[in-house]
Amino acid sequence: MKIWPIFKKEMRLYFTSPVAWVIMAVFLFIAGYFFYSIFSYYARVSMQSAMNPMGGGGLNVTDGVLRPLFSNFSVILLLMMPLVTMRLFAEERRSGTIELLLTYPIRDGAVLLGKFLAAFALYALMIALTLLYPAIIWYFAPLEWGPILTGYVGLLLMGATFIAVGVFASSLTENQIVAALVSFLILLMFWVVGWSADFADPALGRVLQHLSLTEHNDSFAKGVFETKDIIFYVNFTLVALFLALRSLEARRWKG
Amino acid sequence: MIEVQNLTKHYGPVTAIRDVSFSVAPGEIVGFLGPNGAGKSTTMRILSCFMPASGGTAKVAGYDVFRESLEVRRRIGYLPESVPLYTDLRVAPYLEFVAEAKGVPRGDRKKRVADAMDRCRIADVQNRLIGKLSKGYRQRVGLAQAIVSDPAVLILDEPTIGLDPKQITEIRELIKSLAGDHTVILSTHILPEVSMVCSSVVIINKGAIVAQGPIDSLVEQFFPTARVEVEIAGPPPHAVRDALRLIPGVVAVSDLPSSDGIGRYMVESSRGRDVRGEVFLLAAQKRWDLRELRRMGMTLEEVFLHVVAGEQTAPEETP
Numbered sequence: 096m097k098i099w100p101i102f103k104k105e106m107r108l109y110f111t112s113p114v115a116w117v118i119m120a121v122f123l124f125i126a127g128y129f130f131y132s133i134f135s136y137y138a139r140v141s142m143q144s145a146m147n148p149m150g151g152g153g154l155n156v157t158d159g160v161l162r163p164l165f166s167n168f169s170v171i172l173l174l175m176m177p178l179v180t181m182r183l184f185a186e187e188r189r190s191g192t193i194e195l196l197l198t199y200p201i202r203d204g205a206v207l208l209g210k211f212l213a214a215f216a217l218y219a220l221m222i223a224l225t226l227l228y229p230a231i232i233w234y235f236a237p238l239e240w241g242p243i244l245t246g247y248v249g250l251l252l253m254g255a256t257f258i259a260v261g262v263f264a265s266s267l268t269e270n271q272i273v274a275a276l277v278s279f280l281i282l283l284m285f286w287v288v289g290w291s292a293d294f295a296d297p298a299l300g301r302v303l304q305h306l307s308l309t310e311h312n313d314s315f316a317k318g319v320f321e322t323k324d325i326i327f328y329v330n331f332t333l334v335a336l337f338l339a340l341r342s343l344e345a346r347r348w349k350g
Numbered sequence: 351m352i353e354v355q356n357l358t359k360h361y362g363p364v365t366a367i368r369d370v371s372f373s374v375a376p377g378e379i380v381g382f383l384g385p386n387g388a389g390k391s392t393t394m395r396i397l398s399c400f401m402p403a404s405g406g407t408a409k410v411a412g413y414d415v416f417r418e419s420l421e422v423r424r425r426i427g428y429l430p431e432s433v434p435l436y437t438d439l440r441v442a443p444y445l446e447f448v449a450e451a452k453g454v455p456r457g458d459r460k461k462r463v464a465d466a467m468d469r470c471r472i473a474d475v476q477n478r479l480i481g482k483l484s485k486g487y488r489q490r491v492g493l494a495q496a497i498v499s500d501p502a503v504l505i506l507d508e509p510t511i512g513l514d515p516k517q518i519t520e521i522r523e524l525i526k527s528l529a530g531d532h533t534v535i536l537s538t539h540i541l542p543e544v545s546m547v548c549s550s551v552v553i554i555n556k557g558a559i560v561a562q563g564p565i566d567s568l569v570e571q572f573f574p575t576a577r578v579e580v581e582i583a584g585p586p587p588h589a590v591r592d593a594l595r596l597i598p599g600v601v602a603v604s605d606l607p608s609s610d611g612i613g614r615y616m617v618e619s620s621r622g623r624d625v626r627g628e629v630f631l632l633a634a635q636k637r638w639d640l641r642e643l644r645r646m647g648m649t650l651e652e653v654f655l656h657v658v659a660g661e662q663t664a665p666e667e668t669p
Contacts, residue, residue, distance in 0.1 A: 100450040104436070107447075111479075112438040191434030195495070198398045199451040200423040347402055347419075 097201045101209025102216075105183070109217055118179055119221050122171065129167040130228045133160055156232055157242045157318065164228065165246050165316040169309045172250075172257060173282050179217060180261025181275040183210045184343075188269035203343045211262050211336060218254045222247065242318030249315020252328035256308060257282060259335035266342040282308065351376040351503060351533040352397065356406035359392050366392040367557040369406070376502075379529045381548035382537040385658055389557040390537040391431055394507050397535070398428040410503055424453060427496030431507040431537075433488055437481030441472060441491055444480060445498055452499035462498055469524055470494040485512045493521065497528070504528065506536040510543060522547050541651045551650065555658040565650055572653045575601060575618040578626055581642035582633060583612040590615060593632060599623040612641060 109115035137159040144154060187193035196206065229243050257278075264278035265271075289307025292300040304310055308331070311324040352374040359366045367389035374380045384390050396403045397410060399419040407414060413421040436444055445463045454462050467473040470490040475483060480491060489512060496504055509525065510518045525547055528534055538544060544551055545565060553561040561568055582590055587605065590613055594603045599619045606614040619625045626643055633640040 097451065097453070100447055103450075104439075104447045107443060108436060108438050111440070190437070191430065191432045192436055193434075194395070194400050194430045194432075195428065195434055196451075198400050198423055198426070198428050199448070200420050200453055201451055202420070 098205045098209040098212065101201065101206055102213050105210055105213030106216065109213065114179075114182070115217055118175065118217075119224070122175055122221050123224055125171050126168060126225055126228075129171075130160075130164055130225075130231075133163050133167070134228075134232065156236055157239055160232060161229070161242060161246060162313070162316045165250065165312065166309070168222075168225070168250060169253060169312050172254060173286060173309075174279070176218070176254065176257035177261050177264070177275040177278040177282070180214050180258055180278060181265055181271045183214060183262055184265040185269050185271045185274040189271070197346070203347075204340055207262065207266075207336065207340055207343060211258060214258045214262070215255060218258060219251060222250050222254065239318070242316065245318050245320055246316045248320070249312050249324070252315075252325060252332075253308065253312050256328050256331040256335065259332040259339070263335045263339040263342065266339045351378070351411060352535060353409040354393070354397070354406070355408070357393065357396060357403050357408055358405040359389075359396065359401075360404045365557055367554070370554065370557075370559055371406075372552045372559060372562055374533055374535055376533050377530050378550065379525065379534040379536070379548045381544035381551040382535055382554065383539065383541070383544060383551055383654060384537075384554040385539065388554045388658075390554060391507055393554070394428075394505050394535070394537060395430075398426060398430075398505050399423050400428075400430075425502045427499060427501040427504045429492045429496045429504075429506045429509055431511070433492040435480045435488060435491060435495070438479065440477055440479055441483075442467070442476040444491070445494055448495045449498050452501075454499050462500065466494040466498040469497065469527075471520065486514060486517045489513055490517070490521070493524070502533060504532055504534045504536075506534065508538055509536055510538065510540065518543075541649075541654055545650050553654060553657055560657045561653065568653050569650065570621065572656055574621060576621050576623060576625075577646040578617045578619070578624075578629065579606065579642065579644045579646050580615045580617055580629055581608075581612055581640070582615070583639040583641055585613070585636070585638055587613045587615075590638070593636065594629065597625055597628045597632065599625055614642075616646070 137154075137156070140159070141154050184193070187196060197203070226247075229238060229240075232238055260281050261274070261278040264281065265274040267277065268274050285306060285308040287307075288303050289310045292304040292307075294300075295303055305323075305327070311321075311327050314321045314324055352372075354373065355371050357370040358368045370389070370393060372380075382390050382393070395401050397408055397415060399415050399422050402416050407416075409415070410422045411425045413425075415422050439447070442463065445466060446459060449459045449462055450456075464473070467476055470493050472487060472490050472494055475487055480488065483491065489509070493506070493509060496506065506525070510521050513521060522543065525534060525536065529549075536548070548565070550564040551562065551568065552559060561572070563571070580594070591603045591605075594600060594615060594617055597617075597619075600617055601620060602618040604616050604618075606616050608614040617625060617629065624645070626645065629643060630640065632638075
């Protein structure tokens with residue numbers, strides 16, 4: 096499996112073009128704004144409860160800052176990851192480079208994984224930069240690192256599903272905007288599907304809730320590794336990658 | 351080295367090529383000729399394993415392009431007509447990626463890349479972004495990409511298109527130098543190029559092969575006679591024609607279009623017989639005003655025009 100050359104090429108393309116820099120800058124700007132507003136709100140609330148002799152019992156940084164922060168992250172990422180992944184195959188099709196790439200002695204699966212991992216590495220780097228926020232909190236207040244660790248593992252798993260869906264969407268078309276919209280549509284559907292759970296009948300509601308992409312992230316943010324959540328994300332990623340592989344291979348079918 | 355049998359490809363209702371069969375011997379350079387839209391690119395895409403055929407088989411280096419595609423892909427260098435390159439990469443890193451992707455061992459990579467850049471004369475732009483290069487340089491980067499792994503078979507779709515005359519000569523020299531240890535199949539519609547570079551040709555028209563073989567034997571096959579163009583002013587044409595026919599070895603005499611009232615004739619004689627001397631003597635003896643006497647070169651171009659006669663206005667689009 097020659098994944099490495101593809102991975103390196105994709106990373107080079109992300110970083111020699113402005114794509115990676117712009118996306119990281121925009122993400123950090125928005126994420127930083129959310130962190131600032133959540134953290135300052137939390138600071139104000141804890142100040143008030145400190146002055147109130149009755150309250151202040153239930154406050155902690157994990158629930159007060161990190162959980163809302165992570166849930167905000169998942170929304171930002173849902174909007175931004177399609178932009179990271181849209182070019183992976185669509186651009187190669189548009190420019191025709193796919194004709195050369197697929198005539199090199201590399202299996203389709205390796206091409207796919209190389210591209211997936213490159214986008215994932217960019218994502219991991221982006222997420223890693225936000226570790227600055229817990230570090231800032233830690234400067235001011237005692238912090239449990241356990242939930243932070245699980246929270247980040249959750250973000251990585253969720254990001255993998257976003258990227259896999261994006262790779263699949265990108266493999267369908269030669270138009271990057273269409274690719275971004277398709278992956279955005281799929282992700283959005285699997286996000287809002289949880290909302291309708293409240294109105295559906297209880298059995299169906301549980302299924303819908305289970306299908307929701309962001310729902311599964313919450314337990315990680317609480318500091319819990321739930322097997323069902325891990326399995327959900329891993330499965331979701333694998334199914335999307337499998338579909339992408341099929342869509343790549345469709346070209347080789349006899350017509 | 352390349353064996354193609356009854357290859358057929360449909361795009362939906364359109365048949366791009368049908369029943370195409372030819373073979374290329376190791377070390378040979380074969381020119382693949384045809385008007386636009388004849389199916390050259392389609393055949394090359396199938397040979398390079400980019401897309402499957404609808405019917406028939408193609409083997410490259412003994413491996414089937416459909417069933418053993420990876421083995422074939424290890425042994426070919428391919429340059430598509432549009433020269434698709436990553437515009438956001440620099441030349442040297444791009445070629446290193448290609449070398450790695452094509453399985454050139456780590457230790458050889460730097461040397462092979464340097465060698466390919468040398469041969470294609472792009473070493474001076476190795477640190478430039480591909481997107482900023484001129485068309486001629488991009489074309490050569492594309493060619494370097496094809497030869498960087500030193501493949502046994504090269505499939506080049508119009509390798510000299512868009513180059514200036516000097517670059518064209520350089521690329522031709524490069525391709526010629528590949529003969530022997532590489533088998534090359536190249537498509538073009540510049541006919542003189544084929545005569546200069548290729549040992550044999552395959553001519554394809556409307557998706558079917560209309561002629562193939564070594565250039566000389568093709569010319570002989572389609573034009574069995576030697577031809578001389580004669581321009582004589584003065585005497586009535588029928589008298590000239592009758593006199594010319596009497597020259598031994600002449601098999602036919604016909605009129606050529608003339609604009610200024612001077613009679614122009616085409617004298618055909620059996621191959622290997624040069625009748626120019628006798629025409630001159632005849633004219634001198636009859637005191638005719640002989641204006642021009644020229645042997646008509648029977649070139650590949652005429653073969654080509656002959657076999658695809660009436661098809662030069664085929665639609666421009668390659669499917």
